Amino acid sequence: MRIDVVTIFPDYLAPLDLSLIGKARADGLVTIGVHDLRDVTTDRHRTVDDTPSGGGAGMVMRADVWGQALDPLLADGGTLAIPTPSGAPLTQRAVEKLAASGGPLVIACGRYEGIDARVAEHYASRDDVTVMEFSLGDYVLNGGEVAALALTEGVVRLLPGVVGNPDSLEEESHAGDGTLEYPVYTRPETWRGLEIPAVLTSGDHGAAAAWRREQSLARTAARRPDILHSLDVDALDPADRRTLASLGYVVPSGAGSPVPVTVRDATPADGDAVAALAALTFPLACPPGTSQEDIDSFVDTHLTPRAMAEHAERATSVLRVAWVGEAAVGYTLSLLPTTVDEPPYAADVAACVTARPAAELSKVYVLPEYMGSGLASLLIADAGRAVRAARVEGEPVAALWLGTNGGNKRAQKAYRRSGFTRAGRRTFRVGETTHSDVVMVLDLTREGV
Structure with missing residues (x-):
């Protein structure tokens, strides 16, 4: 040349x-x-x-x-x-x-x-x-x-x-997909009290590669968010999407680039928006065989604008909503006990969730176009942090439990990634139909949760 x-x-x-x-x-x-x-x-x-x-x-x-x-x-x-x-x-x-x-x-x-x-x-x-x-x-x-x-x-x-x-x-900044390069280290392993990240000295090359990719995306989001708009979204794997969501960016179906997302506490004024979101998403999570009549009855009873506004005001409810612009695109609802010793309301849950106080992650829903975007993982992690920050009679919450359909392996995998473990099973009714769920629990007393 x-x-x-x-x-x-x-x-x-x-x-x-x-x-x-x-x-x-x-x-x-x-x-x-x-x-x-x-x-x-x-x-x-x-x-x-x-x-x-x-x-x-x-x-x-x-x-x-x-x-x-x-x-x-x-x-x-x-x-x-x-x-x-x-x-x-x-x-x-x-x-x-x-x-x-x-x-x-x-x-x-x-x-x-x-x-x-x-x-x-x-x-x-x-x-x-x-x-x-x-x-x-x-x-x-x-x-x-x-x-x-x-x-x-x-x-x-x-x-x-x-x-x-x-x-x-x-592997350098701006090469490949254009993201910034991850931080690099070399010997000595300890310098002036600062350690090389343990994953890089673990010998696990897969874990090191995953860490580097996460760091690359995190640096890009923090320092050059403009670069995210030029990412090839079709080349983003599920781990990339979860990482981006944790950084405040999601890729809905059909989007040409990641879009910013924010999660905040709901206010009573959000009742209409959250109720509309709940009415759209609740049927998607219902167990197979649930009748439309039972679904409609549940929505009309429990997922109304008034019910959502009351959850936003209630001290024992933690209602968190994800927003893209002015649109509500996902939400979680966690329910706190009223006293430290209050057991979960169902005996089969109380038998397998023994930590007290224990809160229930009652709902985790996202719009269909945001499924697979990493938004659900973001909301689950956010719910865990929000409940951990809550207090019941001045005491921190020890456990967060949930029930999920036994046939929904995808949801169970997502919960396990967020730190939940299987604790047992429970039965519940929607209308006249009895269903069985897997009960999973997150230990909020563990460091890093």
Whole structure:
């Protein structure tokens, strides 16, 4: 590949002889030419600029001088890259595209107030030239040389043979799916009281890979949430979706990118929205064989706007709702005992859930389009934290239990991921039909829950 840089300060580009870029030049993997713009001037002062048309501060670099310098370098076409604060942000995707093109790449380093706009306009009109006006970020430098160094290194390091281990190019920030790289560590294992995360020294390579992926997504969400909008959602596996949900982003069915989600306590004013959500989602979780009449009766009795508003006000109810924008998309309802020693209301549950006080995770529902998005896992974890923070007669809640359909293996797996374990079974009625559930319990006295 050939790269040419045109500048009025050729010595600024001397670092291109150093490190991997210098070695790549010496090995013939890339040819880099640095050209002094003043060499094409014809006056004795070697003038490259003039005053701005229409007035204004500073000086503008002349189009005729740039044309003389660029014409021979772009005689066979190529890409003309112009660093400018008004350009599009330089991205890894753009760098990858340039490296894959094979060149030639010509970088025009402006100074002063910039290069006469007709230079970019002229070369953009040619079918064999692509003009790329780019910026390193939302700040201003004295000239384009720093950006030229950055672009050159970014492109050259992607060329075959330049980096010794090509796998390292796939695991760094902005590579692959574009997310930021996970934190890295090396010996010593303890430094100034800080430890390397245990998972990285465990010898479990699968667990280490999963941790790194979680950290990569967490860093991206915290530092560059804009990158999440460009993720290929079809490439996100269930673990990715759960991680994103824990970070406040979910991917509903049909969405092109993750969307922010918030979870908060319900207020009485949310009664209508939560009741509508409950009416939509309750039938989806009913055991097979439940009649429509029984479903309608339960909804009309227990899931009304008034009932939800009362739960929002009641001290023994913990009603948490997930929102995407102004839309309620999921909720949990946990019921606290009124006294420390009060057992669960059903004898078969009280027999297998012995910790006191014990709260019931009565409902965990999400809209159909949010199933598989990680939202349910987020809500389950959130419910655990909310109940753990609650008090019954001044005492912390010791256990959170729930009943789930014995045939719903997917739900049971989700609860186990959240720390629930199987404790026994219970029977209950919906209308005239008796059903049997698996009882699962979360130990809230355990650290990390």
